[in-house]
Amino acid sequence: MSRRQNATIKEVAEQAGVSQMTVSRVLNQRSLVKEATRLKVEAAIEALNYRPNMLARGLAGGKSMLIGLVYYNPSSGYLSELLVGALKTCRELGHHLMLEDLSEIEEGTDTSEIAMRLRKIGLDGLILTPPLSANKALIRLMSDAGVRTVLVSHEDPTGQFSSVVFDDTAAAHSMTEYLIEHGHKRIGFITGPAEHPSSLSRKEGFERAMAEHGLDLDPGMVVEGDFTFRSGMELTEKLLSASQAPTAIFASNDDMAAGVIAAAHRRSLKVPGDLSVVGFDDTAISAAIWPQLTTVRQPISEIARRAVTLLSENNLKKDAEVDVKADYIDTVDIIERESVSDPR
């Protein structure tokens, strides 16, 4: 079954008694092929267990891209979903993925050095994930270098690059309403770090929902975390030490929500009995911990799929023809698990 000894299009053509071209047409279902011919070809494909060779296809077609996926300190749950989505889409579309891990980069490295490194590789396209997708200097440099780029989770303020944007505001809004419906009135909110564009959106969604329901928004109930478990833990201490403690805490990602639960337990509080906790993203950790976390789903692997697709669509176009668009994902799914109940 190995590819090495595998059938080529030529053999399929011979077996079916047609030309290579016809086989190719059947494969790509482009122009019309007579039903009878198609059947013959399909039979030959089946008989020979033929699989088209991706490399030859890419080379001949001339549309295969080398796509760079750039990340900086993502949570492993985020990264693995992202990779799975990107990899599958690249395969379907005949592209190739190259990872660029910027996490180890020294503090204070010049953005232009990063850009240089990215350019050196000779990529046909680039996917920038947060917080890099919010780095204006980097975006400008890639744009100057003429590197086709797609931004994840943040729109390009300069309007040159396309982006795939999840509606963080709507998601946070829904989740807040979910908590309110459960009877919570005093809700603590842990934001993400300021350099992540989505942090602000999530906070806005939360605040808007609170305001719409006429609920008081004590400024002390909104604290800034950095998306780590640890910060979730530490900030929960702070939130719970307030003169009037919250009955629920909404963390801007799952890792921090896990930290919230840990901190609550350390204080001998029951979750959700004494404190309801919700997260954001629906990454692997949310189902792994105890109690399992109620959270909003961010379809990370779908986002990766769309980013690759956007790049692919503009691949053969000239720079002037490239259409820049923001691909919005606005389906909001609240994944109900075990970390929410009505307040005491």
Add this chain to the structure above:
Amino acid sequence: MSRRQNATIKEVAEQAGVSQMTVSRVLNQRSLVKEATRLKVEAAIEALNYRPNMLARGLAGGKSMLIGLVYYNPSSGYLSELLVGALKTCRELGHHLMLEDLSEIEEGTDTSEIAMRLRKIGLDGLILTPPLSANKALIRLMSDAGVRTVLVSHEDPTGQFSSVVFDDTAAAHSMTEYLIEHGHKRIGFITGPAEHPSSLSRKEGFERAMAEHGLDLDPGMVVEGDFTFRSGMELTEKLLSASQAPTAIFASNDDMAAGVIAAAHRRSLKVPGDLSVVGFDDTAISAAIWPQLTTVRQPISEIARRAVTLLSENNLKKDAEVDVKADYIDTVDIIERESVSDPR
């Protein structure tokens, strides 16, 4: 800078005033090229910002493989490290990676159906990760189908396939000694699930170290988990409820260790003051939680690298010439963080 409008080897050859072949030789540093010629070629490459086309290379060389990476319910920390390692190595070696996620497979699906699905894809090589790498029926089927396969974390009992094996026993042994050196005598151990081959090895390492140091091994201090956070939590309850509670708990992976810490906190125990906790793997979670986890490092991405390399080495060989070997990784690194202290 885009590949599309980029220089080809032909242009480089013209610019340097040599033949394509010479450029190719410089690129692949195979046979000897005169210093002066090499310099000329390198200058041309630099001037044109030339990048070799991977597709063309793979096609012409005829040694590019499509490698399938098969997994079943891995922790996301494990999966992301695995993907990063495999992806980078594939790129270097000019291979292509295809993911096959078997997690969603229905309980009780016939192994032969899985094998069929794997064969259909037309892979040139397969990497089986645990617990699939311990599935004898699957191994036999892939072997019957003639699919070149490498097993991760488990040797092939039939001796037909190569494997990359981390020395779990030695690692667990070292970690146990580390705990003993800290003065712990009563240590609880949480194993992995029985279907994971490494579970037994890790337990053996633990038991051997205990025995070597003349320490009592209360059978009640060894319990079986399933690698999830939740099982770590639940089993800790059990361990701590024993008439004589342990002063330290060694969990067979980091997720469970995180669960141990959570359970300890729930009981208002301080870690490491009241209970020392250690994990296994050094996945992302170990540095994310609080207190940060002391753990043994399993070089997952190096393991993936070696698995891809093994496949690659045997790529062009005939079946008879393939050399089967177990690639042992026996460097043991204990990553000291914050979850261990001397017992009270």
Add this chain to the structure above:
DNA sequence: GTGAAAGCGCTAACAC
């Protein structure tokens, strides 16, 4: 609808 010829960018094999 279908086929023949050319060539994508590179490397293998052999010549010189």
Add this chain to the structure above:
DNA sequence: GTGTTAGCGCTTTCAC
């Protein structure tokens, strides 16, 4: 050391 000739497996272009 270096150049020449083929050809990897497919798609494109343009015939028919």
